[in-house]
Amino acid sequence: MSTLRAGLIGVGMMGRHHARVLSSLEGVELVAIADPGGDPHGVAGDRPLLSSVEELIAVGIDYCMVAVPTVFHEQIGLALAEAGVHAIIEKPLANDTQESGRLAEAFDKAGLVGAVGHIERYNPSLQEARRRLEAGDLGDIYQVATRRQGPFPGRIADVGVIKDLGTHDIDLTAWVTQQDYVSVSARTNHRSGREYEDMVSAVGHLSGGVVTSHLVNWLTPFKERLTVITGEKGCFVADTLTADLTFYGNGSTPTTWASMQQFRGVSEGDVIRYAIAKPEPLKVEHENFRDAVLGKDADIVTLAQGAKTVRVAEAMIKSNGASIDL
Incomplete structure (x- = not known):
């Protein structure tokens, strides 16, 4: 299995759990974390702690877990799509139907894998x-x-x-x-x-x-x-x-x-x-997204489904x- 370079933006209550799972996920290396508010739960370890999605992209990542407040989903998601980075975005996909549609369209046009973190x-x-x-x-x-x-x-x-x-x-x-x-x-x-x-x-x-x-x-x-x-x-x-x-x-x-x-x-x-x-559902969610990025059969919540x-x-x-x- 090829090793994928993953990034994480947002290390609040949910982000810390994503960091834990990504840190131990087979075939994935969590290379950097970004959060303008710092690292309140101490999950970065010896990884770079950055302050923006642009800095995270610059590190060189294959995909990104987005675990920031909903109001920032569109802005960060569009930046990742423009940079050619696959992304899994915490639910809900975005603030409203219009923002959700723009995200789904951007990832589709770029030929990228996009998913929503509906963990249930x-x-x-x-x-x-x-x-x-x-x-x-x-x-x-x-x-x-x-x-x-x-x-x-x-x-x-x-x-x-x-x-x-x-x-x-x-x-x-x-x-x-x-x-x-x-x-x-x-x-x-x-x-x-x-x-x-x-x-x-x-x-x-x-x-x-x-x-x-x-x-x-x-x-x-x-x-x-x-x-x-x-x-x-x-x-x-x-x-x-x-x-x-x-x-x-x-x-x-x-x-x-x-x-x-x-x-x-x-x-x-x-x-x-x-x-x-x-x-653990969160681990299964990440395993499916990893496999989707690798082009394998996987059950992900697509951005189109998230928009619906x-x-x-x-x-x-x-x-x-x-x-x-x-």
Whole structure:
């Protein structure tokens, strides 16, 4: 495997984890780090600590991990594209649909690999769910419902809960079903005194007929990360905090209670919690991007997909209860 020279810009709360993974990634050498705010977590080690993307490019890198605040994504991404550097950009791809589109177009025109860091795709529970859905384990998919709730993270200052957390659910839902959003409707709330929304309840409709619902907030004093996929043969419950995947099968036991026989829904069947390998999602994400840069088969979140996610998120923000077609 050829050794790729990687750079990292942004070493805040998320950037420090990218530094850790890049430092140990097979076939990759993390050669330099850039952050105008310095190195608060001490991850640079003996590598050059630079202050700008231009300085990082000048070192000579094959690709770059961009882990700066969302407001700077377009500026830094376009500079990397112009310099011929592949890039993986933390989610959301950019501030809005227009910026996202410009980034996707720039990397496409330059013939570069660009990806978005929607890490939930690489959670073992969802990877296994996707594999089993493709194998037909649930039959037709009817619904995807997600709950992503928890306390407010003080590090988030430039976007609301939809673009920060909700984009995870938008992306994973489209990916696990292999369907696009065609419409969304949402209600948001502002309860913490910030400019941006901190709570959303959204519903959506996908291109293959799947209906979705998403509860996302920064106002719950416990952390919850659940995805429930309901289909013809039962449902999967993916807990991405524990990386567990549980199957709840439809029952086949005849109903002998006469008054219940008129109900033609499903009954409770077998419950199986799968024993699955649980590699670190961030490492799997970086392995896939590395392989994509090397021209190998890889599952990355493309910039075009990232732009679609931003578009759906913006529709949720604008909805105010109305249904918006996408």
